[in-house]
Amino acid sequence: MIEQAVTDPHGSAAIRLVGVEKRFPGATEPAVTDLHLDIPEGQLCVFVGPSGCGKTTTLKMINRLVEPTAGEIHVLGTEIRSVKRPQLRRQIGYVIQQIGLFPHKTIAENIATVPKLLKWDRARVRERVDELVELVGLDREMLRRYPAELSGGQQQRVGVARALAADPPILLMDEPYSAVDPVVRGRLQDELLDLQRRLRKTIVMVTHDIDEAIKLGDQVVIFETGGIIAQSGAPDDLLARPASPFVESFLGNERGLKRLALLTVADITLTDGLVVDVSAAPSEALALMTAKASDWVGVRDGDRLLGWVWSSDLEGIVRVGDATPKRFRSAVGPTTSLREVLDAIVNSRTRVAVVLDDTDRYLGMITVDELSEGIGSS
């Protein structure tokens, strides 16, 4: 049996690979070469790389579907060869493309696979199946059906429910979303992130889709042919500081945009922006516009943002509030991604994104300059 991590002399790594090598019989080059990797507990770690780079082989060595030819693998502090394969695997959830469901078993039977192997009593199994159906957002009515009666997205949810059935501390996912169409894939990814926020499992996922890796991973490991780690780190680190031309080309174009997609408004320092109060005199507003070389200015009333006015709107009035402010077309919130902020900026006439909180309180403005400074300093 796998011991809990407290007995692990190596700290909080849930999965630790030490000098792991895999040579397939008949192959001249090893599929995985002297691999050292720590996967911390509770993190979602994504293996990504071109096909044939050894990422799937590495994943399958963790639950002994593939046996390494050298090195050691520790799962929660236990060397995995000291545990019988079925025992090891019953504590590690495994999700593959939807095709991995048992076609001859109903959805309920599929989900109950591991609990039944662990000889849970019937009532407990039924209770757990109901719980999981709820957790992954399936309809209870589906339990009696066969996998072929479900859509691709539904099958994938069943796959996740089946992997989580015995509440394993670790989840392995082998290209789980490669067989569903992009719209469903995006939604399943969001569901996984939501699930992970609640469950905090140690998840290792393999994908060939770098965007998926960046979106989902706490830690992204980029593999090169031969099972060599080209670079490993948080997605933002990889995008900000690719270690080699290979990593750079693998991350692809639009690295800046991808970083913007990762960061949110909360990650940058907000400034008050080009704004005056409704009670301000037009001369005060014009002075601010001249200083910022702008032909418009925002108008606020306390912590409410009323809109914006052209400099020409300020002629012949006593206070700024007498002009009728035009509304800003769109506002962003503190959790909006910077990529959406950029979109809001380029779509607005004033070339700024306005930040409001949930209660429409004005928090600040973001310009393109602030955006690029923001990601430069993070």
Next chain:
Amino acid sequence: MGALEETWQFFTTSDNWWGNRGIAQRTWVHVQVSALSLVVAALLAGPPAILFGHFRRGGTLAVAVVNLGRAVPSFGVLALVLPLSIQFGFGLGFWPTVVPLVLLGIPPIFANTYTGVRSADPRVVEAARAMGLTRRQTLTQVELRLATPLIITGLRVSAVQIIATATLGALVGLSALGSFITEGLATFDDGRMIAGGLLVAILAIGTEIAFTITERVLTPWSRVGGQGPTRRRRLRRGEDSPEPGEVTGPNVKVELGL
């Protein structure tokens, strides 16, 4: 009197139904010899076919070797076996008939069982192992279950061939349905001969139907179609909701609203 009338007369004569040489007794013997041959063939062919399929190695060669058996005529085997059977005390009739029938039954069972186990989706089998099923559990709960339709088909084909060929038993003194044919031939009794043929055909067809029903009962999952009629019907009735982007019918694309 025409052949049809003679056949009718044969069936409507109650003496032909009962007694040692009657239809009832001979049908029973025919069923016995066929069933025993099928069981023995399945016991001989099944286990090795399952192992070849499970290990996914050497099976194609094995199937080729087993299929060579199909080239050996049952009549020839019967002729070879008869003197041996007499010499070793198994006598005439039943036992010499079983041997060629077993040999006849082996190839379809072997080929289908092997193919069925071998063609279990490797990803499903890997998922089973990854879930922590032992090798034996993977075999019994996944591979064999998925192979069930093909295995039953193999048994069905063998059973029908065995039933049809068991008529040869009459040549070595087995008093079964084939005897009506040989007797009819010998006595120029067309009615008796045709009746014998008809009875064998009815038994074979009945067996075929029984196996088909068995297969349907044992494989409820094979009647549900993926994006096929079952799901489409549910969607139409509003019992299920489509995924965004899912194609739910022949030319119907659900609007994404994007």
